[in-house]
Amino acid sequence: QKEVEQNSGPLSVPEGAIASLNCTYSDRGSQSFFWYRQYSGKSPELIMSIYSNGDKEDGRFTAQLNKASQYVSLLIRDSQPSDSATYLCAATGTASKLTFGTGTRLQVTL
Amino acid sequence: NAGVTQTPKFQVLKTGQSMTLQCAQDMNHNSMYWYRQDPGMGLRLIYYSASEGTTDKGEVPNGYNVSRLNKREFSLRLESAAPSQTSVYFCASSMNQPQHFGDGTRLSIL
Numbered sequence: 001q002k003e004v005e006q007n008s009g010p011l012s013v014p015e016g017a018i019a020s021l022n023c024t025y026s027d028r029g030s031q032s033f034f035w036y037r038q039y040s041g042k043s044p045e046l047i048m049s050i051y052s053n054g055d056k057e058d059g060r061f062t063a064q065l066n067k068a069s070q071y072v073s074l075l076i077r078d079s080q081p082s083d084s085a086t087y088l089c090a091a092t093g094t095a096s097k098l099t100f101g102t103g104t105r106l107q108v109t110l
Numbered sequence: 111n112a113g114v115t116q117t118p119k120f121q122v123l124k125t126g127q128s129m130t131l132q133c134a135q136d137m138n139h140n141s142m143y144w145y146r147q148d149p150g151m152g153l154r155l156i157y158y159s160a161s162e163g164t165t166d167k168g169e170v171p172n173g174y175n176v177s178r179l180n181k182r183e184f185s186l187r188l189e190s191a192a193p194s195q196t197s198v199y200f201c202a203s204s205m206n207q208p209q210h211f212g213d214g215t216r217l218s219i220l
Contacts, residue, residue: 008150034208043200043211044153088153092207096141096160097168102152 002027004091006101014109019076021104023089026070030091030099033065033072038086038103048074079108112136114212116201122218123191131186131215133201141204142184144168144176146197147214153200159184191219 003026013019025033032051036044050056050063050072062075072091076083086103093099117132135142144156145168155168157176165176173195175187184203188195196219202209 032207043214046208046210049208090208095166096204096206097143097155097158098207098209100153102150 002030002091002093002099004089004099004101006087006089006104008102009105010107011104012107012109013079015079015081017079019079019083019106019108021074021076021087021089021106023072023074023101024070025072025089025091025099027091027093027099028067028070030093032092033063034090034098035061035063035072035074036088036090036100038088040085044088076106079106081108081110084108114201114203114210116199116212116215118215119213120216122220123188124220125191125193127191127219128187128189129191130188131199131201131217132183133185133212134183135201135203135210136182137203137205137210138181139203139205139210140181141206141209142178143202143204143209144174144184144186145200145202146170146195147200148197156186156199193219195219 035048038044048063060077064073088103089101090098143158145153159178162181199215201212
């Protein structure tokens with residue numbers, strides 16, 4: 001069973017701080033990795049994709065990938081209360097499928 | 111563009127009743143997916159369709175059937191609903207990856 005592991009949280013950070021969310025995956029064949037944000041009662045929304053080792057930045061978000069360590073992370077700079085949500089990590093698996101982690105709940109406090 | 115549209119948004123059924131959840135996408139994606147999401151369990155794949163004319167079982171297919179009606183539409187049927195099928199159901203579509211999600215159907219079975 002290929003797995004994606006995330007700490008369920010909640011991860012609590014003060015407004016303006018950097019939030020660091022982490023994810024590990026078991027399938028060494030995974031090539032593509034995604035971060036989704038899910039607000040309570042809403043559907044998952046894609047916020048970052050990363051395909052190669054290193055960092056990828058998009059606004060306040062930075063995704064980091066280390067395939068040797070099978071590790072993916074998401075950094076959120078200048079965290080805002082509106083960033084409070086559950087963040088799902090996903091990795092490509094076999095036959096057009098994604099494997100999702102169970103998500104990390106982020107709380108940004110005032 | 112509407113993206114991925116799911117109907118209905120809410121439904122209450124009695125044990126033993128049947129119903130079909132509808133999903134349509136207007137992004138010309140080849141692949142479509144059905145997930146269920148339960149508290150603490152993350153997203154679990156029920157069935158997927160890698161391309162028009164094909165369907166395959168996911169992680170939790172028991173109690174469900176699917177139909178890929180055409181490239182746009184992928185329906186999920188509960189033949190005899192059970193309380194254990196109370197969940198939020200998400201449809202997603204993709205052209206390779208990543209996947210884009212509909213707004214979900216909240217299904218309660220009494």
